[in-house]
Amino acid sequence: MAKKKASRTTPASTKREIDRLDREMLKLLSQRAELAGEAPVPGSTAAAKAVERNRGPLADESVAAVFREIVAACGQLSKPERIAYLGPEHTFSHTAAIEQFGAAADLVPVGTIAAVFEEVEQGAAAYGIVPLENSTDGRVTDTLECFAQSQVSICGELPLRIHHCLVGMGPRAKVGRVESKPQALSQCRNWLAKHLPNAECHPVASTAEAAQTAAAAPKVAAIASAQAATEYGLDVLAANIEDNKDNVTRFAVIGREPAAKTGNDKTALMLEISHEPGALADAMAVFKRNRLNMTWIESFPVAGSRGRYLFFIEFIGHSAEARAKKAIASLEKKSQQLVVLGSYASREPIG
Secondary structure, three states: OOOOOOOOOOHHHHHHHHHHHHHHHHHHHHHHHHHHOOOOOOHHHHHHHHHHHOOOOOOHHHHHHHHHHHHHHHHHHOOOOEEEEEOOOOOHHHHHHHHHHOOOOEEEEEOOHHHHHHHHHOOOOOEEEEEEEEOOOEEOHHHHHHHHHOOOEEEEEEEEEOOOEEEEOOOHHHOOEEEEOHHHHHHOHHHHHHHOOOOEEEEOOOHHHHHHHHHHOOOEEEEEOHHHHHHOOOEEEEOOOOOOOOOEEEEEEEEOOOOOOOOOEEEEEEEEEOOOOOHHHHHHHHHHHOOOOEEEEEEEEOOOOOOOEEEEEEEEOOOOOHHHHHHHHHHHHHEEEEEEEEEEEOOOOEO
């Protein structure tokens, strides 16, 4: 029986091969950067295509992160696009912006959701990231109110898994107060009642603000992300303390231009129907007749007009498709106003 040949690979030869591959990758990256200015590709599109082609050994999440950063870095060489998000840094909105556009993108934190809309509507930012709904707390009212008053479009969605951590400087047993934004406190209320029943829960404007306070006060802990703990030099006193282990916040990517059709899309509408018996049922029947599956519906009161409601509806399909066009035309006849907020690629939760 013939003996198996011994491998000639040595640590030195492996290092030389890695160095050769690194040089080749740098050469290819430079070539891509030169071409990107002529035909830019969105970071999310490039990342999605890379994941489709990935055969390992790298995880899909790692491949997507690498390609997002490549696209963001290339974009800085040509025409950098400002991305507005609800700040400050190291919040979950910041994480969503990084996931969508890459850390190398020109990410600009602003103080309110309304300010994100204003940045985009006035052309100061090419895109914005705003929270739309949470699987525990439901709709984000400020975002729906802004859609009712703005002319921007939804051109993407980003469902992000939210993992809350209790972070602080001192031991958990010494924590007398827990700070975070109201939504985070709500999403961890059962854990807090069980593990820190005597601690005062104090709402603040953001998880990042809570982390900053905890960094200066050993008896104060914050509910924030692991990223925020690293940034502010805090210890993670307890990880994944959210009550709902499938805690997902869905962010909307807003812009002034519609998104390209992908074949796996959703469409969002905003409509107002007459306040009379059966009007809502008649409108909903349009989706059944056209075999369109609704994935989301919210009612929202019209400011300053008692008894008037806007309905935010999302369904599977693109507004340019025949069934969707027919349904929208029917809804327009039954509505006092109807706005197509946008069509965009459907995505699975990440993180």
